[in-house]
Amino acid sequence: MTQPSKTPASAAVNVPDERGYYGEFGGRFVPETLVPALDELEQAYRAALNDPAFMARFADLQTTYTGRPTPLTHARRLSEHLGGAQIYLKREDLAHTGAHKINNALGQALLAQRMGKKRIVAETGAGQHGVASATACALLGLECHVYMGSVDMARQRPNVFRMKLLGAEVIPVESGSKTLKDAINEAIRDWVTNVRTTYYLLGSALGPHPYPLMVRDFQSVIGIEARQQMLDQAGRLPDTCIACVGGGSNAIGLFHAFRGDDQVDLIGVEAGGHGVNSGEHAARFADPERGRPGVLHGTRSFVLQDADGQIMNTHSVSAGLDYASVGPEHAYLRQMERAFYTLATDDEALAAFKLLCELEGIIPALESSHAVAEVIKRAPTMPKDAIILVNLSGRGDKDLDTVMQVFGDQQ
Ligand SMILES: *Cc1c(COP(=O)(O)O)cnc(C)c1O
Numbered sequence: 001m002t003q004p005s006k007t008p009a010s011a012a013v014n015v016p017d018e019r020g021y022y023g024e025f026g027g028r029f030v031p032e033t034l035v036p037a038l039d040e041l042e043q044a045y046r047a048a049l050n051d052p053a054f055m056a057r058f059a060d061l062q063t064t065y066t067g068r069p070t071p072l073t074h075a076r077r078l079s080e081h082l083g084g085a086q087i088y089l090k091r092e093d094l095a096h097t098g099a100h101k102i103n104n105a106l107g108q109a110l111l112a113q114r115m116g117k118k119r120i121v122a123e124t125g126a127g128q129h130g131v132a133s134a135t136a137c138a139l140l141g142l143e144c145h146v147y148m149g150s151v152d153m154a155r156q157r158p159n160v161f162r163m164k165l166l167g168a169e170v171i172p173v174e175s176g177s178k179t180l181k182d183a184i185n186e187a188i189r190d191w192v193t194n195v196r197t198t199y200y201l202l203g204s205a206l207g208p209h210p211y212p213l214m215v216r217d218f219q220s221v222i223g224i225e226a227r228q229q230m231l232d233q234a235g236r237l238p239d240t241c242i243a244c245v246g247g248g249s250n251a252i253g254l255f256h257a258f259r260g261d262d263q264v265d266l267i268g269v270e271a272g273g274h275g276v277n278s279g280e281h282a283a284r285f286a287d288p289e290r291g292r293p294g295v296l297h298g299t300r301s302f303v304l305q306d307a308d309g310q311i312m313n314t315h316s317v318s319a320g321l322d323y324a325s326v327g328p329e330h331a332y333l334r335q336m337e338r339a340f341y342t343l344a345t346d347d348e349a350l351a352a353f354k355l356l357c358e359l360e361g362i363i364p365a366l367e368s369s370h371a372v373a374e375v376i377k378r379a380p381t382m383p384k385d386a387i388i389l390v391n392l393s394g395r396g397d398k399d400l401d402t403v404m405q406v407f408g409d410q411q
Pocket residue numbers: 099100101128129203204205244245246247248249250251320321365367368393394395
């Protein structure tokens with residue numbers, strides 16, 4: 001027998017270690033008062049995973065409330081139009097509340113309930129995680145407080161109203177740039193102050209250990225379902241999986257089930273905004289000048305920062321990708337060359353948005369449109385019997401105002 005000359009990339013993806021590190025990324029960079037709270041959270045999480053009643057309740061709500069499994073759709077007209085690989089869409093846009101975020105919000109809200117914590121704090125940027133948290137809290141009878149930058153509140157009024165309808169309190173944040181980064185700071189501050197009674201429901205695969213792990217696990221249902229659906233519908237695994245990467249939760253949720261399938265390429269797509277050279281983007285990996293390892297919000301990962309280490313303001317047409325750091329597991333998968341990362345600009349995402357509307361009758365979220373933009377570049381270079389699986393992380397109803405401003409409403 002010949003030995004493989006190269007270690008398969010999947011051999012290196014058994015992470016995190018017991019301290020929450022993904023190679024040199026991840027960990028816990030928090031004030032000392034939070035260490036016992038994070039220990040308590042980790043223990044409670046591991047106990048819940050081993051509690052059949054907890055897992056059964058989670059599975060039941062995923063089916064009877066969220067609407068899982070979400071379908072896998074063969075995008076025949078888009079595939080035909082691009083003239084290359086067959087494209088399959090994992091339809092997280094059809095999950096309750098219109099995106100994948102409910103998977104994590106529901107899992108963590110159930111965990112909070114199991115821990116006996118009745119007061120939930122969460123942060124939100126565009127309001128999508130706030131809405132998912134408020135939804136899960138309404139369902140389970142938990143008190144929900146959502147921190148949101150005042151600039152974001154003005155930009156995202158329908159989501160502020162949704163959260164209030166769902167019974168949540170929305171707390172405006174006036175510090176810093178009054179956006180997501182500042183909202184996370186305030187949510188952490190609240191948690192430090194009220195740690196005995198309060199659960200912090202973090203919205204992406206970010207933050208101090210065990211959050212990146214928990215969020216990955218709660219989102220991994222995306223890839224577990226999609227992998228089986230590919231086998232059922234196409235008789236084989238895809239050649240390539242593609243997902244957009246903000247904090248990284250929908251992407252890691254898709255990638256995780258495929259981590260051991262070395263023949264499957266994993267591609268993450270960051271927000272290229274007005275282009276890397278403009279400095280107005282959220283491409284933490286693609287901008288070697290500004291994207292460097294650093295610590296933000298309790299974890300070590302790639303962070304957009306200036307020469308003095310000040311966190312940079314980011315830009316994307318899609319609010320959900322507009323964040324200066326990225327989940328530590330993505331930094332690790334990239335370093336191990338198990339996953340690869342690229343970007344799509346605002347213009348490319350908007351063109352992809354339009355194409356999916358017209359060819360498939362699906363209005364995608366602008367975040368998801370970044371993943372579709374990479375499909376548009378890649379599919380024509382692949383043979384017709386190749387398969388691309390793309391995660392459609394959410395639906396675009398929330399983005400109609402933005403899109404109307406760009407295209408005008410004449411069409
Ligand atoms: C929030 C959001 C994202 C980005 O978050 P990740 O944690 O990177 O998945 C992507 N798509 C949609 C629809 C979102 O609402």
